[in-house]
Amino acid sequence: DALKRLERNGLVTRTVLPTQPIGVEYAITPLGHSLREPFEALCSWAAANGDKVEAATLHYDNTGNRR
Template identity: 55%
Template sequence: MCPAYDVYEDRCPTRLVLDRLADKWALLILDHLAEGTMRFNHLRRDIKGISQKVLSQTLKRLERDGLITRTVYPTVPVTVEYALTPLGRTLAQTAAALTHWAESNMDAILAAQAAYDAAGAER
């Protein structure tokens, strides 16, 4: 940990990064781009439920943070591709671990929620 930054301090800029990474769309995009370079519509098609606007906004934020690159090719129509940067690749494994942890543990989570809700009804 770099002593200049402390995630427990309310004004630390790391909080902004954590906020970005806690976003489900950012995690899904990072995890999907770990497979390789992709076009906007490929991401939009594969990540069900994300709107064009939210995808565009999230890609811009991830690019600003240095986690992905955006390459524009002068074709008709214009072709735009997105890829992980070296910094983004250092995060991709963590993003995959979080997204796939949710898949692997969903049955246990649903069971815990049902038990909690049932106990709450008895309170």
């Protein structure tokens, strides 16, 4: 489960709420917040280069390089 991995890695905290039915709240930790800048950079790169990556993938697949 992705949320469990994020919690295990210290990126989110999980709090069980004393409600009926029982609720759960997740919050981003300071370590998780530290990923904002790298993720924004990655998203910007993907937006700027997505067409090039797709073209390279199609070229590779169309030239018989698949295993």
